[in-house]
Amino acid sequence: MIKRRTVLGLIATALAPFNAKAAFTGSDYLKDDIKAGKLPDVAERLPRNPRVVNLAAKNRKPGRHGGVVRMLIGGQRDIRLMPINSYSRLVGYDEHLNLQADILESFASEGDRVFTFTLRQGHKWSDGSPLTTEDFRYSWDDVMNNKELHRGGIPVDLRVNGKGPSFEVIDERTVRYIWDEPNPDFLAQLAKPSPLVIYMPSTYLKQFHPRYQNQDTIAELLKKYKAQDWTDLHQRMSRTVRPENPALPTLDPWYNSTKPPAGQFVFLRNPYFHRVDENGLQLPYIDKMVLNISSPDLIGAKAGSGDSDLQFANVDFTDYTFLKAAEKRFPMKVDLWKRTQGSRVALVPNLNCKDDGWRALFQDVRVRRALSLAIDRQEINKAVFFGLAHEAGNSILPDSPLFKREYEQAWASHDIDMANRLLDEAGLTKRNEDGVRLLPDGRPAKIIIESAGESTFESDVLELITDHWSKIGIAIFTRVSQREIFRKRVIGGETLMCVWMGLDNGVPTAEMSPNELAPTFDDQMQWPVWGLHYLSGGRDGHPPDLPEAIRLLELMKQWKTAGTHDEREAIWHSMLTIFTQSVFTIGIINQALQPVVYSTKLRNIPEKALFGYDPTSFLGVYMPDTFWYEEDHV
Template identity: 45%
Template sequence: MRRRTATLKRCVAAAMADILRQGSAPISARGNQMGLTTVRQTRRQHVRSLTLAMAMIASAAWSRASPAQVRDVAPLPPLAQRLPAVPSVVSTFAGSDGPGRKGGTIEMLVGSERETRVMTLLGYARLVAFGTDLALRPDILESYTVEEGRRFTFRLRPGHRWSDGHPFTAEDFRFWWEDVANNRDLNPNGPSVEMLVEGRPPVFDVVDDRTVRFTWHAPNPYFLEAQARALPLFIYRPAHYLRQFHARYAEPAALQAAMKRFQVQDWMRLHHRLDQMYVNDNPDMPSLLAWIPKTRLPSMRLIFERNPYYHRIDAQGVQLPYIDRVILNVVSPSVIPLKAGTGEAGLQAIYLRFDNYTYLKKGSKNFPFEVYLWETGTGSELALYPNFNHVDPVLRALFRDVRFRRALSLAIDREEINEAVFLGLARPSNNTVRPDSALYRPEYGEKWTTFDPQHANRLLDDIGLTRRGRDIRRLPNGRPLELIVEMAGDTKEQTDILNLIASTWRQVGIKMVYRNHARDLFRKRVFAGQTMIAVWAGVENAMPTSNSSPREFVPATQGDLQWPQWGLYRESNGKAGEPSDLPEVQRLIDLLGKWERATGEADQRAVWHELLAAHADQQFTIGVIAGSRQPIVVSRRLRNVPRTGIYSWHPGAYFGIYRPDTFWLQDAAPSKP
């Protein structure tokens, strides 16, 4: 081990010397831009090598650390003392290979050590959780009740404990509500929007040690679903851990010492740094998830181990998760498809695209893995967002004209795109809900999507966009009708789709070019009204039920790419942005208010159908293709992973909805109960 560490140290010294040499290297005589780029790229490569070597030295030092340097692990109590008195019993398995056996390790590939949040999705455990039927059921909670849509009573499982063995109680909810959400030092803006109805917070009550209640003056239809999201509204915290970093509870001297240790200037930054429920990168913070972090950053190998106090068991009484350990290996994102194709991942989807499928399938013939193709869960693989708030009054008027948006849609040959880019495996569609949604109607997906350049030409003529022969049409002010489509982070699939759209738009006299920007610049340009048409994925929740939030279909936030100023106006309660002045859009806003006030499912469903019909007819956004395929690499030893599924952020948390805690490894060495 000493010899290996010495070798690594020599590598570090060599890398440092190379970096210093590159720092003084002359700029290429062929031009400053080219030479400087070369030097920067070379230096970045050496910095990466240096970082990796230093991480390996740290790892080697850790591996030979004495027992006193490694945190002592106390013997665990028997299983009966670690489980809640009323555990959650899992009796169905998404892959039909259950129940399984305990033991083993799976490895996954990530592009950054900051992607520890992957484990918050893989270990999908929420107060209430979506099932594969999209129904909400108690999960961490033993039960809950909702009265009049405004009074929510949550009942905790008796004997449930955090991953460190400390009881999980109503105090963890009280601490969050009083000392985090409503602490003006930690949260100057107060509780999140899901906790407010007409700007008013709920009354919070601790009924007993296992029961809490939130009561609003009017229905809050967002609250329950917010608990089940991929990024949930965490309304509890491990109070026994976080009090030591909170000014209300900690001794001043101890708090100052912690601030010095973590190199932060005030206790608020200290608390924010360690309160990482979603990011999931703090090994000291107790958790309720299936696997808990064991690695301190920085590291190129992130280890998560099973939570010994986890609340789920199978019907045979075996505590989940079955798999003992999940390891996230940090590599360059560009090589993840290559490594996945040589068997270096036991389960992999992130950073894989459909155009990797052929390579991955070939790799599966030589390495022990399979490649499944799941459907993507967004409303459209790629959608076009005309900017209703563009700064140019001529373009703004054009994008607000429904005839123009319909013409753009009719001039897209979706069948050609499906065959050329997705091998015919996807389906032409508007940006709307999926066919397996209970709210779907065929006209929502099909209206104005048939390729019909003649009809598109008639609509463009009616608007007054003149054309001579096969020339580019002219705007009312005489300028050529040239549309610039902007995106953030282009992929081969995106550029292939846009090239095909540009070709068919050119047939109706519209010139289209596309540009790629860094994400921050992309959003700034959209918000400033400088982007004509933005490219992004379609609606996030394409599998809604009647009680799902329809905010994606209504101006709600500045992040709405087609109407950022109208969204900002509503997000800020009129303090910024602009009020909508388009009657068709104002109707959407009115419908959202109607849905929020509804107390019955039938009323909510009626609102949903009117919203979806309006979007199909008005083409507020222009969908292209839905149901494209996401490659999933699965080790042949890994069981209970379904061969077909929906790969969706919400609802679903990608793998999460299929309960990865029930995935298990064939031939794994059995672990302790």
């Protein structure tokens, strides 16, 4: 069970500094650059008060420097895994999902309205430029409040009831954000896998901004980088989600040294990384992370052939038997972590689809409940997941302090008779000669379920559901398309239903935002148009017209201004009740297992852990910068 973070009026985190800089030890990997005068000694590269990671207190072993970790990725876009796994954040979660200072030396919150952040003295970006409050001011004044870069104004995540904070620079190490009402989601947004960006490497980025650069030079840069205008150039050169610009300074433990396109991306240790272990060794322990591009379909086989030192991307439970057998042939180990999604695989009816007939049916809760009740989850679990997953709807896991069995089991039993009665009550009483129900306009009830085709077991699951739904007079067909096309079709209302995953965060605490339960994003496939309306501040899409969805939005907005833990917890439970009883998404199984493959020489990798994008950032909360080789490995 995840520990619940105690919410205080004042939260502050700071770590005691070492008594002497002589205690610090750097990697020999950088000794030639130090000798050549390209880098200062490690004591001059670290902040005066670095973050000290006490590994012994985490039941792990302090390590040693050196080595290369090879990983396989399915395409260039997957280099985005590095900043997620590296998990260097202003504030971040530990493995128990408690917030702690990381890049910040300390943070304080007063009533979830006033947030004061203090930086570590002498902290530097990977290029050696100083990290100061100027980087926060630049992000606030010159990026977020620049109408050319942010036409809609500051990000929605910084607004409470439509109003943003005031921003103050106290000194070169201290900034403050003040809202008129509580903003309990602010710290959690900074700790996300793809965090809210409130600071940027201003020393580097000012060369692309017309406020600091003359027009002639910007014109030359536009030509050099083949950019349309300065905003396109600035956005491209500052992108951190996919670190494709090797020149962009970072605070992560490794930085990308490879300019795309390439078949291999080499991430090198950040000489100025701000963490050390209890023995004074600067982290990360590993010198290089090498990401080799391979066909996604071959990654499981290659990982089981010793071509990867650390692998979780593009391997799934279907690969487990093969990978486990490979332990006998190669110096590798395979562990199973618990996936944190609300459902490993879910069917998502598009309540915003353009088809008037199906849209009306999908917005009828009786239809959604019937489709859920018709699924034999036990058969799917046994046939596809060897009975090792958990049969449930799309809801939170027992690892969350908010868990209630009634949420996961809402309309998730197997009851064909009730499913047929609900469809009859919804007006689908007529059938054709094949037993397929007829829609009110006379068309047969045939649903095309669309997929991005990225999970090998999806076709097996859909084959079983085809049989299940035939018993209630619903016929289904499948269509596979590339992910970008797939997403565009969903947002455009072209899809009736898709197969995807459930809630990203199946292990929330009351202090984490419940925005996944309400229409707040355009990539929520059950209501993308409603989500776009919220995300755009009302400029695009249209607001929900379904009472339950409207109520979820109201509750989510109430959570954002709730002043106490008890208020936030009560709102979470209200939203979970509505979300699960309404069956907006049809979950099938959760608590599925994820293979994590790694070299037997690597240390500090947990044998059992939670695995997911949000909130654990895949490997992030387990700190890959503390992984190390017990033997020499090049």
